[in-house]
Amino acid sequence: MSDTHHDHPPDAPPTHYQRMEIALREILMAKSVFTPDDVRREVEAMEGRSAGTGARLVARAWVDPAFKARLLDDARLGAAEMGIPPGPYRVLVMENTATLHNMIVCTLCSCYPRVLLGLPPAWYKGTAYRSRAVREPRAVLAEFGFALADDVALRVHDSTADMRYMVLPMRPAGTEGWSEEELARLVTRDSLIGVAPALDPQALGRASDAAG
Amino acid sequence: MSAQAFGAADPFAVGAAVRVRLSWPPGHIRTPAYIRGHVGTVAANLGAHPNPEEIAFRRSGQPGSVLYRVRFRQDVVWPDYRGPASDTLDVEIYHHWLEAAGAAR
Numbered sequence: 001m002s003d004t005h006h007d008h009p010p011d012a013p014p015t016h017y018q019r020m021e022i023a024l025r026e027i028l029m030a031k032s033v034f035t036p037d038d039v040r041r042e043v044e045a046m047e048g049r050s051a052g053t054g055a056r057l058v059a060r061a062w063v064d065p066a067f068k069a070r071l072l073d074d075a076r077l078g079a080a081e082m083g084i085p086p087g088p089y090r091v092l093v094m095e096n097t098a099t100l101h102n103m104i105v106c107t108l109c110s111c112y113p114r115v116l117l118g119l120p121p122a123w124y125k126g127t128a129y130r131s132r133a134v135r136e137p138r139a140v141l142a143e144f145g146f147a148l149a150d151d152v153a154l155r156v157h158d159s160t161a162d163m164r165y166m167v168l169p170m171r172p173a174g175t176e177g178w179s180e181e182e183l184a185r186l187v188t189r190d191s192l193i194g195v196a197p198a199l200d201p202q203a204l205g206r207a208s209d210a211a212g
Numbered sequence: 213m214s215a216q217a218f219g220a221a222d223p224f225a226v227g228a229a230v231r232v233r234l235s236w237p238p239g240h241i242r243t244p245a246y247i248r249g250h251v252g253t254v255a256a257n258l259g260a261h262p263n264p265e266e267i268a269f270r271r272s273g274q275p276g277s278v279l280y281r282v283r284f285r286q287d288v289v290w291p292d293y294r295g296p297a298s299d300t301l302d303v304e305i306y307h308h309w310l311e312a313a314g315a316a317r
Contacts, residue, residue, distance in 0.1 A: 090258075107244050134246065137286075138295045153298035156286075161242045161279055161304035162261045 049118040053084055054166055055187035057093075057116065058198075059180040062171040068095075075166065079116065087115030094157060095168040096194075101152050102167045103141070103194035105133035106159040113164040117192055124193065134158060144195045167194040174201045217260035219278035219307025224254045230282060231313040232305060240268030243309045247301075251313045252284035255302055263306070277306040 014022065028034060057079060061068035071078035075093045076086035091113045094102035106112065107130050112120040123129050132140050137156050141148050148154055157165045169191040175183060178201075186204060190196040224230055234249035242264055257280055262273025286299040293299070 107246070108242060134301055135290060136294060137299070150296050153300065154286075154295060155283075155299070156301045157281075158244060158247075158301065158303045160244055161264065161306065163258060163279075163281075163304055 046114070047119065049114060049116075051117045051187075051189035051192055052184070053079075053118075054113070054116040054189075054192045055184040056082060056180070057084070057166075058168055058187045058192070059184035061168060062175075062183055063180055068168075072168070075116075085115065087113075089113070089115075089162065089164045091116060091164045091166055092157075093166050093168050094155070094194075096170045096197075098170070099152055101148055101154050101194065102165075103133065103137055103154065103156050104159060104165045104167060105130060105156060107131065107134055108160050111159040111164060113166050116166055117189060121189070141195060144190065146196050166192050169194075169198040172198050172201055215275035217276035217278055217307075218263075220260050220276075223257055223278050223307065224280060224310060224312070226254050226257060228254045229313040230254055230280075230305075230310040232282070233309050233311060235309075240265055243305055244303065247284065247289065247303050247305070250284055250289055252282040252303075254280050255283040256281040258304070261306075263308075277308050279304055279306050280310070282310070 025039065029036060029039075057071060057075075060082065061071050061078075067078065067081070070081070072093050072095060075091040078093075079086055079091075094104075096102055105124075110120050110125040110130075112124060114120070129140065134156055137154055138148060141154075159165050169187065171183070172186055175186070186199040186201065188196060188199060191198045229251060230253070231251045232243060232248050236245075236248075257278060260276045260278050262276045264273070267273040281302045282305045284301045284303065285297065286295060286301055287293045287297050289301060
């Protein structure tokens with residue numbers, strides 16, 4: 001599969017699988033199964049997705065308990081309510097609490113809820129994360145700068161088969177009265193994978209100060 | 213649809229102790245090697261799905277197999293695990309990879 005592509009320098013000669021992909025794509029275009037324009041549109045759509053979609057779902061869940069219940073019950077219906085296309089896979093949303101933290105990995109390949117989070121980061125596809133996330137997950141979290149307290153149980157989800165997973169991070173303190181749009185800015189991609197908590201509102205303030 | 217999915221008639225109940233088969237067949241296998249032989253408890257029944265081990269070879273995937281989320285204790289899977297005993301690992305495993313276990317530790 002595409003396991004090694006992310007390690008492959010862009011100007012190196014194509015690998016075996018890259019050659020096979022190019023050959024197959026060219027044959028299918030020569031046979032008018034699809035056009036170069038179809039390929040371009042599909043790639044743009046794929047790259048256009050981002051974790052912002054997952055963040056919108058989380059922000060809505062934080063302000064609307066009934067929506068949160070529906071999202072946890074069936075994420076595809078929850079997404080559809082917000083006009084988000086459900087995608088081909090069932091997505092299970094795992095809620096973090098004061099006593100339970102969830103973290104997602106796919107040890108076999110790099111299964112990822114692309115419809116809600118966009119393309120997976122390179123480290124998510126790398127063998128280091130994929131093996132260590134199940135073997136020593138707390139050490140991995142520490143390397144992300146996230147010291148999970150020992151009185152919080154850590155639950156790692158290995159996405160091995162037909163489900164995809166997204167974490168529902170805890171709403172940070174000090175965000176009472178915030179709008180959904182403001183709250184969504186606190187929800188990072190990493191918090192949706194579970195290798196970080198949602199941003200601290202003060203950190204967000206500092207970031208926008210620095211940017212401004 | 214042809215034959216009924218593995219486990220559809222008699223699925224493992226949520227909470228049941230199950231052992232992952234200690235088996236090393238060739239092919240496209242979705243049961244990670246590190247979890248084979250371990251005992252966990254069924255956390256959720258995710259319904260019957262076409263068998264990916266068959267689909268990978270362009271066969272029909274029928275009969276399908278019931279898919280579960282099986283929960284394992286990290287300190288049981290990895291004897292030298294560094295973290296509290298409450299840490300767990302959930303893995304999706306198909307019915308035909310599981311057998312009833314006496315009791316999960």
